[in-house]
Amino acid sequence: MQTLKNSMMTRTNEVSKKVQSALEHEVKRLKALLKISDYLGSTLDLDELLYRIMEVTREQLNADRCTVFLIDQERQELWSKVAMGVNQEIRFPMKKGIAGHVARTGEILNIRDAYADPRFNPEVDKKTGYRTRNLLTMPMHNKQNEIIGVFQVLNKKQGSFTEGDVELLKAIASIAATAVENASLYDELNRSFVSFMETLSTTLDARDYITSGHSRRVTLYAVQVARLMRLSKREIELIRYAALLHDIGKLGIPEIVLFKNKKLSDEEYNIIKRHAVLSKSILAKIRFQRHLKEIPQIAAAHHEKIDGTGYPQGLKGDEIPLGGKILAVCDVFDALTSRRQYKDRMDILEVMDILEKETGKSFEPFVVYHFKNITLNVLIEILEFGHKEDFKAEDLNLLRNYTLKDLLRIRKQGAKSDEEFRVAEIFMYYYQRKYRGE
Numbered sequence: 133m134q135t136l137k138n139s140m141m142t143r144t145n146e147v148s149k150k151v152q153s154a155l156e157h158e159v160k161r162l163k164a165l166l167k168i169s170d171y172l173g174s175t176l177d178l179d180e181l182l183y184r185i186m187e188v189t190r191e192q193l194n195a196d197r198c199t200v201f202l203i204d205q206e207r208q209e210l211w212s213k214v215a216m217g218v219n220q221e222i223r224f225p226m227k228k229g230i231a232g233h234v235a236r237t238g239e240i241l242n243i244r245d246a247y248a249d250p251r252f253n254p255e256v257d258k259k260t261g262y263r264t265r266n267l268l269t270m271p272m273h274n275k276q277n278e279i280i281g282v283f284q285v286l287n288k289k290q291g292s293f294t295e296g297d298v299e300l301l302k303a304i305a306s307i308a309a310t311a312v313e314n315a316s317l318y319d320e321l322n323r324s325f326v327s328f329m330e331t332l333s334t335t336l337d338a339r340d341y342i343t344s345g346h347s348r349r350v351t352l353y354a355v356q357v358a359r360l361m362r363l364s365k366r367e368i369e370l371i372r373y374a375a376l377l378h379d380i381g382k383l384g385i386p387e388i389v390l391f392k393n394k395k396l397s398d399e400e401y402n403i404i405k406r407h408a409v410l411s412k413s414i415l416a417k418i419r420f421q422r423h424l425k426e427i428p429q430i431a432a433a434h435h436e437k438i439d440g441t442g443y444p445q446g447l448k449g450d451e452i453p454l455g456g457k458i459l460a461v462c463d464v465f466d467a468l469t470s471r472r473q474y475k476d477r478m479d480i481l482e483v484m485d486i487l488e489k490e491t492g493k494s495f496e497p498f499v500v501y502h503f504k505n506i507t508l509n510v511l512i513e514i515l516e517f518g519h520k521e522d523f524k525a526e527d528l529n530l531l532r533n534y535t536l537k538d539l540l541r542i543r544k545q546g547a548k549s550d551e552e553f554r555v556a557e558i559f560m561y562y563y564q565r566k567y568r569g570e
């Protein structure tokens with residue numbers, strides 16, 4: 133009796149130990165899933181998010197590597213969106229390999245010996261120098277239940293992948309698929325927004341043949357200055373769109389005034405000045421994302437001067453948004469360096485003299501300071517935007533090591549070396565060259 137009781141107790145203990153271990157296992161897995169869903173809200177960067185998901189997967193499945201392949205429908209290929217331990221993109225036809233099979237059929241494949249499976253494509257190993265032993269491959273579905281990619285886990289450290297691993301990867305792949313889908317929707321939305329902004333800007337530039345390409349060039353200068361100021365990605369984006377559309381209000385100015393060749397009367401000048409306010413009211417009608425909300429104010433401020441004598445509001449100093457101060461310098465620089473009909477470009481020294489005289493009055497000194505730090509290769513490519521194919525690569529390479537500030541010193545005080553002499557010569561060649569019809 134006693135023996136039976138003992139044996140039953142031992143058995144009960146064993147069972148409860150098993151249950152406990154199974155429970156602990158489950159809790160660990162649930163924690164992993166919770167960790168992953170936490171990541172979902174923490175970043176908008178899809179690569180970073182997928183990489184974090186892979187880290188948890190690798191740890192939980194005790195595997196060596198993970199890869200997320202996405203389907204390129206147009207080319208009928210799979211490409212590695214994020215692959216652990218591999219620097220180059222892996223790309224292959226969908227009809228190839230285990231991942232291809234899963235992408236086509238939606239089957240889950242748990243392969244214990246990769247090289248024994250005829251569907252396995254050893255070319256990827258050959259390319260990456262990796263040796264795949266076993267692999268677990270899971271399809272990723274979107275909300276319409278279409279396959280959008282494949283989540284693959286390679287080389288279980290001991291033994292092969294279990295049923296438990298399959299179940300966990302199902303849940304993980306489904307989260308990863310949602311992340312991919314959200315990111316591509318966001319991306320699409322963003323791309324259509326960018327093309328809309330660019331089209332608006334091109335429309336404006338196309339109408340104003342005298343200052344053709346002005347908005348584009350001002351945008352390129354403004355982005356350079358913002359980068360040199362080490363502004364954040366979002367601030368640079370804000371300035372880029374405000375620059376693209378800063379003159380959009382000109383669409384509301386009658387052509388007879390806008391394109392008048394002769395001197396403008398005070399009344400006509402006042403009509404032209406209205407474009408700044410018009411830019412603001414046109415842009416205020418667009419629904420911008422929160423971090424782009426300031427676009428109308430920045431665009432409207434491109435004719436404000438820090439001494440308060442600008443328009444439309446006569447704002448002073450820091451009442452003018454930083455983006456507005458940047459636009460003011462880039463706008464004037466572009467106007468002064470533009471080729472006008474029957475007129476050569478104003479000499480760069482003269483242009484900079486005008487800018488410097490206005491520094492502290494019209495322009496914020498630190499914006500002019502950063503503007504002068506633009507490298508000459510970038511500067512000439514913007515000045516000559518639209519004639520890019522005419523540049524010699526070696527010229528651009530040489531100009532890369534010098535800034536506008538260096539050029540002004542060389543031109544004013546003379547070159548200190550043969551290279552400096554060449555730099556000034558090359559820059560001025562592109563700056564002054566003429567095109568057919570000009």
Ligand SMILES: [Fe+2]
Nearest residue numbers: 378379434435
């Ligand atoms: Fe303007």
